Amino acid sequence: MKEIDYDALIAESERLEELFDKEESGSTTSDLAIIGSDIDLSTFNPLEFEKNQLELQDRQALRRVAGLSTELTDISEAEYRQLRLERVVLVGVWTEGSMIDAENSMTELAALAETAGSEVLDALIQRRDKPDPATFIGSGKVAELKAIVANTGADTVICDGELSPSQLKNLEDRVKVKVVDRTALILDIFAQHAKSREGKAQVELAQMSYLLPRLRGWGDSLSRQSGASAGIGGRGPGETKIELDRRRIRDKMAKLRREIVEMKTSRETKRSDRRRHAIPSVAIAGYTNAGKSSLLNRLTGAGVLVQNALFATLDPTVRKTTTSEGRIYTLVDTVGFVRHLPHQLIEAFKSTLEEVSGADLILHIIDGSHPDPKGQIRAVREVIREIGAGGIPEIIVINKADIADPEIIQEILRQEESAISISVHTGLGMKLLKAMIEETLPTPSTPIAVLIPYSLGNLVSRIHERGEIDEEAYHESGTLIRGRVDENLAHQLKEFLL
Numbered sequence: 311m312k313e314i315d316y317d318a319l320i321a322e323s324e325r326l327e328e329l330f331d332k333e334e335s336g337s338t339t340s341d342l343a344i345i346g347s348d349i350d351l352s353t354f355n356p357l358e359f360e361k362n363q364l365e366l367q368d369r370q371a372l373r374r375v376a377g378l379s380t381e382l383t384d385i386s387e388a389e390y391r392q393l394r395l396e397r398v399v400l401v402g403v404w405t406e407g408s409m410i411d412a413e414n415s416m417t418e419l420a421a422l423a424e425t426a427g428s429e430v431l432d433a434l435i436q437r438r439d440k441p442d443p444a445t446f447i448g449s450g451k452v453a454e455l456k457a458i459v460a461n462t463g464a465d466t467v468i469c470d471g472e473l474s475p476s477q478l479k480n481l482e483d484r485v486k487v488k489v490v491d492r493t494a495l496i497l498d499i500f501a502q503h504a505k506s507r508e509g510k511a512q513v514e515l516a517q518m519s520y521l522l523p524r525l526r527g528w529g530d531s532l533s534r535q536s537g538a539s540a541g542i543g544g545r546g547p548g549e550t551k552i553e554l555d556r557r558r559i560r561d562k563m564a565k566l567r568r569e570i571v572e573m574k575t576s577r578e579t580k581r582s583d584r585r586r587h588a589i590p591s592v593a594i595a596g597y598t599n600a601g602k603s604s605l606l607n608r609l610t611g612a613g614v615l616v617q618n619a620l621f622a623t624l625d626p627t628v629r630k631t632t633t634s635e636g637r638i639y640t641l642v643d644t645v646g647f648v649r650h651l652p653h654q655l656i657e658a659f660k661s662t663l664e665e666v667s668g669a670d671l672i673l674h675i676i677d678g679s680h681p682d683p684k685g686q687i688r689a690v691r692e693v694i695r696e697i698g699a700g701g702i703p704e705i706i707v708i709n710k711a712d713i714a715d716p717e718i719i720q721e722i723l724r725q726e727e728s729a730i731s732i733s734v735h736t737g738l739g740m741k742l743l744k745a746m747i748e749e750t751l752p753t754p755s756t757p758i759a760v761l762i763p764y765s766l767g768n769l770v771s772r773i774h775e776r777g778e779i780d781e782e783a784y785h786e787s788g789t790l791i792r793g794r795v796d797e798n799l800a801h802q803l804k805e806f807l808l
Contacts, residue, residue, distance in 0.1 A: 398423050399459055400433035401451075402470035403441045414682045415649065419470045419492065422648075426499050431462040445484065446477045456485050468495055472650070475524045493520055493652040500655065508573040515566040516654040518559050525555055588776055588796035590639040590751045593669035595694065597686040598646030600677040601709040603627075604734040606643040609744070628665070633748045638775045642669065649689045656696060667699040670752050675707040676722075678714030678731065683722065703750055705730065707743065712736050754778055754793075756800040759808045763788040769806075772799060 400419055404412035412435050420430045434455060436447050445452050446469055459467065466488045467481070473491040482489045490498075497517050504510045594602045610629040627643040642665045656663070666672065672694070676686045687706070694700055706729035708719055719731045730746060732739035754777045762769050770789050773779065777795035784790070795803070 396428055396466070397431055397462070397464045398428045398466045398468050399431055399455070399462060399464045400468050400470065401447060401455060402433070402435045403447060404435050404437050405440055411682070411685070414685070415470055417681070418649065419468065419495075422492070422495050422499065423468055426495060426502065428466070431464050432458055434458070441471060441477075443474075444477065445480050446471065446473055447481075452481065452484050459485055459487055466490055468492070472652070478524060492650060493654070496648065496652055496655070508570065511566050511569050511573070512659050515563060515570065516652065516657070516659075518563050518566070519654040519657065520652065522556065522559050522563075525552060525559070588754070588798060590670045591642060591665075591668065592639060592671045592673060592747060592751070593642045593644055593666040594673045594675060595644050595666050596646065596673075596675035596690055596707075597677060597680075598648050600646065600675045600680075600686070601734050602646065602675055603643050605673070605675060605707070605709070606641055608734050608737070608740060610641055632775075633751070634744070635748075635778070636774045637748075637751075637778070639747075639751055642666075647690045647693045649685070651689075651693055656693065663697045666694065667697050667702075669699070669702060671747065671750050672699065672702050672704045673707050673747070674704050675709050677710055678708040678719055678722075679710045683708070683714075683718060687722075704728065705743075705746055705750060707732060709734055711738055754795045754799075756797050757792075757794050758800055758803055759790075759792045760803050760806040761785065761788045761790050761808055762803075762806050769803065773803075 400416060400423065402412060402416050402419065416433050416435060420433065423430050434447075434451070436451050438448070442448050447455065455467065458464075464487060467485055467490070469481075469489065469491045471491060472493045473481070473489070478489055478491065497513065497520060500513045501517065504513045594605055596602050606627065606629060610631045629641050629643075630638060631641055632638050644663070644666055645659060674687070674690060674694075676683050676690075680686060691700075694702075706722065706726045708714070708722055708729065708731040710733060711719060711731040712733040712735060714731075723729050723731065728746070728750070730739055730743055732743055734740075758773075758777075766788075770791070773791055773793065773795060776799055777793050779791055779793040781792040782789065790808075
């Protein structure tokens with residue numbers, strides 16, 4: 311590691327301070343021209359930079375403030391069981407695999423907790439054949455965990471797994487602080503990052519699907535009858551508050567499902583339009599924070615949000631690009647996957663994930679510098695199979711090759727039938743990746759030999775965009791083209807066939 315020259319940093323800071331003092335006192339700004347002179351203006355796009363910064367500012371603008379809540383205690387979990395993650399202790403149960411696998415899983419859980427806005431104070435891993443059915447960890451570990459929570463001043467315990475309602479209640483009763491499992495943590499991150507109306511509705515539906523079986527009241531509200539005090543919507547005397555809560559949640563879930571189906575129509579219309587014009591689709595799928603959005607920006611200049619955080623992208627982005635021969639295809643940036651991705655999210659995001667299942671090619675991007683890139687490949691392929699996209703052609707794209715272990719990269723390249731190592735940051739391997747995409751895309755199958763009048767140049771453009779040209783010549787009466795196109799375009803060209 312390069313040693314930091316603190317004296318040089320202090321001297322530079324003092325120099326900049328003097329320059330800005332001159333600026334404020336009315337001095338000329340020519341001395342300030344050196345500041346930022348290392349920026350490559352030839353590649354710097356101010357609009358894209360400003361857009362990304364505004365999105366980052368918007369995402370970072372909302373922060374939880376501890377201790378200021380005046381929320382009533384007599385409120386159901388669904389109306390809100392707010393996570394309020396500030397100071398947390400992590401707990402994991404190691405049931406299979408190596409110790410390294412268990413530590414990697416805990417490292418990922420810590421990254422998820424930090425993404426949700428919390429501070430990780432400590433972490434525990436217990437070796438067991440299976441999680442304890444009562445408390446997730448054994449009674450001895452519960453006492454140890456309670457002591458650690460008291461000593462560190464933690465307000466939340468996060469478990470690396472999905473807890474049953476009884477495990478959640480028992481562990482909370484004994485540790486005396488809020489207990490959150492991995493699923494609730496991921497749902498909380500999704501809720502913070504959702505931007506579009508569809509994304510917010512999908513996250514809310516997933517949260518309610520998760521909370522419904524875990525619903526319980528505070529104090530006596532579990533069994534207290536609501537009676538006439540429930541007002542409009544209550545079934546009258548005899549319905550308990552928790553029954554009323556459950557019914558309201560089911561009604562809200564039904565409403566959200568209807569809204570998502572309506573919003574799905576617009577996406578389906580655009581997708582069917584691309585299919586009608588035989589425009590190939592390439593989906594960028596992969597583990598969260600592997601570099602999917604950066605790859606989309608590199609290939610198309612899309613300017614979408616790039617952030618070193620888990621689940622930075624929730625809303626899919628579709629961009630048009632062309633092959634070296636001018637043929638059009640689309641690239642789709644999709645939501646990232648993770649180990650043990652909650653089933654509720656897969657169900658709720660089904661309309662979004664259809665961008666992957668409806669693609670002609672999947673660019674499966676992985677982080678080559680991750681401690682367990684093979685584990686990332688397994689986790690992503692499990693989700694791809696679950697959404698019915700297992701039979702789609704796939705290219706394994708090993709990103710961050712500039713900082714990854716070369717031996718690990720070579721091992722993956724040997725094991726995978728179609729794989730390439732790249733660095734989106736430096737541009738390494740991007741030309742070869744584009745060539746692989748062009749070779750793998752489905753090709754038009756209907757042969758044509760047409761003579762198109764010069765007045766119909768738009769048809770020639772369509773052949774260039776949607777077909778493959780073997781011969782193109784110019785005659786007195788028009789443009790002669792031999793090649794292959796899709797059936798739809800071949801039907802439009804039938805009157806010009808030779």
